[in-house]
Amino acid sequence: MSDRMTVTGYAQMFEEALPSFVAVAEHEKADMREMLMYSLESGGKRVRPVLCLAFCELCGGKAENALPFAAAVEFIHTYSLVHDDLPCMDNDDYRRGKLSSHKKYGEANALLAGDALLTHAFSLIAQAVEQKSVSAQAAIKAVGVLSSCAGLNGMIGGQFVDLAMEGKKSTIDDLFLMDRYKTAALIRAACQLGCIAAGATAEMIEKSGQFAENLGLAFQIVDDLLDDEDETSSDKVNNKATYPALLGAQRARELAEEYTKNAVDALSVFGERAVFLRAFALQLVNRKV
Numbered sequence: 001m002s003d004r005m006t007v008t009g010y011a012q013m014f015e016e017a018l019p020s021f022v023a024v025a026e027h028e029k030a031d032m033r034e035m036l037m038y039s040l041e042s043g044g045k046r047v048r049p050v051l052c053l054a055f056c057e058l059c060g061g062k063a064e065n066a067l068p069f070a071a072a073v074e075f076i077h078t079y080s081l082v083h084d085d086l087p088c089m090d091n092d093d094y095r096r097g098k099l100s101s102h103k104k105y106g107e108a109n110a111l112l113a114g115d116a117l118l119t120h121a122f123s124l125i126a127q128a129v130e131q132k133s134v135s136a137q138a139a140i141k142a143v144g145v146l147s148s149c150a151g152l153n154g155m156i157g158g159q160f161v162d163l164a165m166e167g168k169k170s171t172i173d174d175l176f177l178m179d180r181y182k183t184a185a186l187i188r189a190a191c192q193l194g195c196i197a198a199g200a201t202a203e204m205i206e207k208s209g210q211f212a213e214n215l216g217l218a219f220q221i222v223d224d225l226l227d228d229e230d231e232t233s234s235d236k237v238n239n240k241a242t243y244p245a246l247l248g249a250q251r252a253r254e255l256a257e258e259y260t261k262n263a264v265d266a267l268s269v270f271g272e273r274a275v276f277l278r279a280f281a282l283q284l285v286n287r288k289v
């Protein structure tokens with residue numbers, strides 16, 4: 001087992017490499033690095049990079065080779081948060097205790113910062129080929145997976161459903177649809193890109209996707225449970241449909257545990273080598289923050 005097969009180890013590897021992945025403007029007047037780093041370093045849990053690196057090693061690759069893919073997923077995740085905080089979306093002034101990007105730099109700049117993160121994510125995949133971290137074939141697969149998971153049938157689609165649900169009476173099926181797209185899809189991208197970076201088999205990639213779908217739903221349910229305890233959360237303020245609101249806290253917790261079990265079961269194809277990911281899934285469902 002790799003010495004890095006801990007959450008802290010993978011996260012530290014990613015943090016150390018992160019600055020090198022941020023785009024550098026050719027002219028100082030176009031330099032957005034400060035804005036980009038402000039959002040990228042907003043204190044997230046780095047769940048997606050950890051999963052990407054862990055799946056790469058699980059499939060026999062070197063975690064270092066998956067770093068550009070991990071960064072690409074995290075860039076897209078971060079851009080979605082920057083845009084999600086805007087007044088036209090969730091209108092959040094703070095993100096993890098810090099001023100949101102649009103409160104720090106202005107709405108127009110926040111919009112552009114999100115656009116820059118999204119665009120550069122795909123450049124990182126191309127650069128991984130140039131740096132011989134992955135093959136061109138792997139990069140093509142990665143672009144296909146990431147664009148699908150981030151687009152209309154993924155995160156963007158989920159955000160659209162989220163906005164459409166505002167002010168309406170939503171069902172639990174509406175909520176599952178939204179979260180399969182908005183949350184689980186990008187987690188699936190992280191897991192599958194890790195597999196792709198390692199040259200994994202089609203079965204491994206498929207099973208990693210099943211793991212991610214279930215983990216993503218469990219992750220979102222726990223998020224809703226934690227937000228339910230916070231009277232200042234945007235979900236409470238905007239009276240959004242959540243799992244505890246529709247099902248009650250006890251049933252929501254049971255569902256989170258059921259989806260986590262399904263995620264762990266999907267790892268059976270990897271045998272005992274998946275011990276880290278099994279433990280990580282349990283850690284996420286039992287988290288308090």
